[in-house]
Amino acid sequence: MCGIVGYTGPREAGPILIEGLRRLEYRGYDSAGIALVSEAGDLFVEKKAGKLANLQTAIADRTPSAAIGLAHTRWATHGRPNDLNAHPHQDCTGAITVIHNGIIENFRELRDGLEARGHTLTSETDTEAIAHLVEEAYAGDLADAVRAALRQCEGAYAIAVMHRGETDRLVGARQNVPLVVGLGDGEAFLASDVAAILAHTRRVLFLEEGDVVDLRPWGATITNVEGAPRERAETLVDWSPEAAEKGGYDHFMLKEIHEQPDALRQSLAGRVSTSGRIHAPEVAALTEAFRRVTRVELVACGTASYAALVGAAAIQDWTGLPARVTVGSEFRYSPPPLDENTLVIAVTQSGETADTIAPTRWAREQGCPIVAVTNTVGSAITREANAVMFLQAGPEIAVAASKTFVTQVTTLIVLAAAIAKARGSLGLEQELELGQALRALPEAAARALELAKDVPAMAERYLGARGFMFIGRGYTLPGALEGALKLKEVSYIHAEGYAAGELKHGPISLLDLECPLVAVATRSRVYDKLISNVMEGRARDARVIAVATEGDQGIGRIADDVVWVPETHEALSPVLAVIPLQLFAYYTAVARGNDVDQPRNLAKSVTVE
Ligand code: G6P
Secondary structure: OOEEEEEEOOOOHHHHHHHHHHHHHHHOOOEEEEEEEOOOOOEEEEEEEOOHHHHHHHHOOOOOOOOEEEEEEEOOOOOOOOOOOOOOEEOOOOOEEEEEEEEEOOHHHHHHHHHHOOOOOOOOOOHHHHHHHHHHHOOOOHHHHHHHHHOOOOEEEEEEEEEOOEEEEEEEEEEEOOOEEEEOOOOEEEEOOHHHOOOOOOEEEEOOOOOEEEEEOOEEEEEOOOOOEEOOOEEEOOOOHHHHHOOOOOOHHHHHHHOHHHHHHHHHOOOEOOOOOEOOHHHHHHHHHHHHOOEEEEEEOHHHHHHHHHHHHHHHHHHOOOEEEEEHHHHOOOOOOOOOOEEEEEEEOOOOOHHHHHHHHHHHHOOOOEEEEEOOOOOHHHHHOOEEEEOOOOOOOOOOOOHHHHHHHHHHHHHHHHHHHHOOOOOHHHHHHHHHHHHHHHHHHHHHHHHOOOHHHHHHHOOOOOEEEEEEOHHHHHHHHHHHHHHHHHHOOEEEEEEHHHHHHOHHHHOEOOEOEEEEEOOOOOHHHHHHHHHHHHOOOOOEEEEEEOOOOOHHHOOOEEEEEOOOOHHHHHHHHHHHHHHHHHHHHHHOOOOOOOOOOOOOOOOOO
């Protein structure tokens, strides 16, 4: 996730853009860059690795006067966070400047084609390819050239483009990544979100998928990539700057829960083709190790350990290899047998959790091949691993994880598929079925959010509960465990996550009117078994909340409250099931007046053992 901002108008562009970047820094701060064009068409570019302050120091006292400009704050996904890969990027002639948020999935082909046609690309980025495609298509009209370039691009993007010879014109485009237009009095703005421009205008056009905007100081013309006109209504935004950083939501947690469809889209970009083939180029170098290993050990803490359970189940199902999860704090001092035939997968959002790093380092010293699954480029865990798969979920600010849980699950599923493919144990039909389910997942997550509209009222109804028992079986168990953890973390109400079949072996004694049962009862191979366990709880007067698959006719008869989620591949079901449970935890915590984004006693990243 990166932040982009652009300005065209009569005022000095430099300070407006730097102030905009400051508002967008929450989106990432691996590098920052700015490009300015003077009235005479002179281009000034500066970019610096690290926080915005580095860029500010670099341009202090030498920011040229400019009427138009673009600026970018980067959150690295692919390509190291250095000066070279920092945005903006230019074409061969230096006339065209581009900034970009997202991933161009076919960038390798595009770059190869451009190089074969004589272009010189100076960075490792996908973004630079766009600048050169615009250069090829440019015949005096920047918007036409951008549309022609985008017709060759696949993936997710928000871009802003300017041409040195057209000093009052910005062109922007959006595909699955946010971009807004701000309309001022004789000036105009482009930005990743309204936080960046709220100090200057409240008149906003929210672009939609496939929109291309041709922006001048006096107004905006919107088309699709083919050039057909589109209309977008102007919105008057009345958020405070602080609320704007949270996208208009009251808390980062709620914003991040709602960002999950986009986070999934970004995370899956480049990993599943349109036909459903699954790719994990980051682990290609480990193909031989994947064939050789005889066991898989996953290590993680907290939320990441529940995502790891889904990964372990999928690896075991699809390869036949024994695969298990051990929490980091146990793994290090009571380690499983480790050798070069044990694949170790470390799962950590921050990449800095000491309890996860220490056992991973230990495993590396024993000769294990290691894959890290993390959200954070340059984090400590990446130095312990032979290969790294990044979540590409964007920064997560709320302490309680949401979008990083769902993207950990999908990234581990992609990894599990890659291991199984390397071993020849995942048939093409199985791969395509999974691939298609992954492709449908962002939309399904958006639908799960819509279907959860009654969750706030439901949370109110259960506010008096003494505690909650969350249950699941097979693939639905990790969702139950994560749902219970969310509730504990933010509401401070005791909640236990349990294997449904184990309920009768002890914890069933906790159930009564004051201790409801939350059943993750999405469709699965063990659905009927789980329902029997729910009936056992119901017989003890427990009220039942069920998370169930749309179309499940029978569940209404045994649950007091049902929250629906769309149908998906069984291995992906925790991604959707967790969404209403995250919301349930959130609204319960809000009703209790808790500090949702920074719950007591917790830290986002725990760097001590
Ligand atoms: C802390 C956080 C948890 C998180 C855990 C693991 O305890 O409060 O929300 O799940 O660390 O974090 P990691 O960054 O390794 O995924």
